[in-house]
Amino acid sequence: MDIVISNSSEKPIYEQIVSQIKDAIIKGVLKEAETLPSIRSLARELKISVITTKRAYDELQKEGFIVIVPGKGTFVAAQNKDLLRESRIRIVEEKLIEAVSAAKSIELSFDELLEMLKLFYKEDY
């Protein structure tokens, strides 16, 4: 798993960590029960404050993506299938919105867009 932190981003660093770990879990890069680095070693690797990594892990735990077991470590939680599906649907939605707005910007009609979608869906992607 890679985590890339931007110091100049408007997005707080803990949020950047949260969203990247979430993505890795949703995409299956991080699998159930896999061990995550400790807050201190993650802080060392990323050269950031321990409080920041702790906050990111707390957030991920609250949302049910990871489990923090005191004295043992941090693990990827068993994922709720519905929840996981929902977040993947959200990704599809985001991409569709992107496609729609790109289509609109070149005044592509709805039917044309639909035609494209049909074509792509039938092919094996």
Next chain:
Amino acid sequence: MTPILEIKNLRKEFKDFCLKDISLSLERGFIMGFIGPNGAGKSTTIKLILNLMKRDSGEINIFGKDNIAYEREVKNRIGFVLDESHYYEEITIREMKSIIAPFYDKWDEGIFKKYVKEFGLSMDKKIKELSKGMKMKFSLAVALSHDAELLIMDEPTSGLDPVVRSELLDILSDLMQDENKGVFFSTHITSDLDKIADYITFINNGEIVLSTAKDDILDNFGLVKGAKELLRGNDSKEFIGIQENQYGFEALVQNKEEFRKLYGDKIVIEKPTLEDIMVYYTRRGINA
């Protein structure tokens, strides 16, 4: 848990400067950056912590113990790096080390040698032949070679080039893998070491302006930019220092979300650096 370093209402008066009853507290496992402009009272505070200067009133507890009553024990467990070199100039690193090492119960010659090598120091060089950066590295090697629980550094990065500063960053993050250790360092160049600082205490003119988690500061403070007409009728107390120019204004605010709600697209809100925060607060002090 007992804080690793706790200061309560610490006061020290001089003819032309006064440290005004400052308080701060650092838990084990964390790094605190002590920032402020020149002459704000950073070095005075650190000298008082190390009892190199007598306090007028207040308390300083290190590992939960009074820093004067338990001076010997406390200092055995502290590593420190001061702004100025306090070593004998005429002798070599090796000789200086042999003078210092016996003071510490837990001196570890192996670790010292490792740092000397890593820092590119030569044991046979005289202290006076060392550059400022080299002297700093020597101090640092000494500070890290006796298993200190608390590391106190006064302006450790001044005089160091970016490469060494980044090495220091690595060393500190390694050190912090041990959650029983703590680091307290002062700086007026806030851009490099503050990356790994967990807490920031900002001192100006002998008073603590802020002492909180760095993330809280960066989350809440904002650098607001907009047209000057927005300033009209606005209570300027909301702003911590305003800078106006011909085409608009720039101001530091402590509650950027409120401003975002109030003005929306009419203003631009940027993430301030700690340096911005220091500059705006300091400037307000001058204008007031």
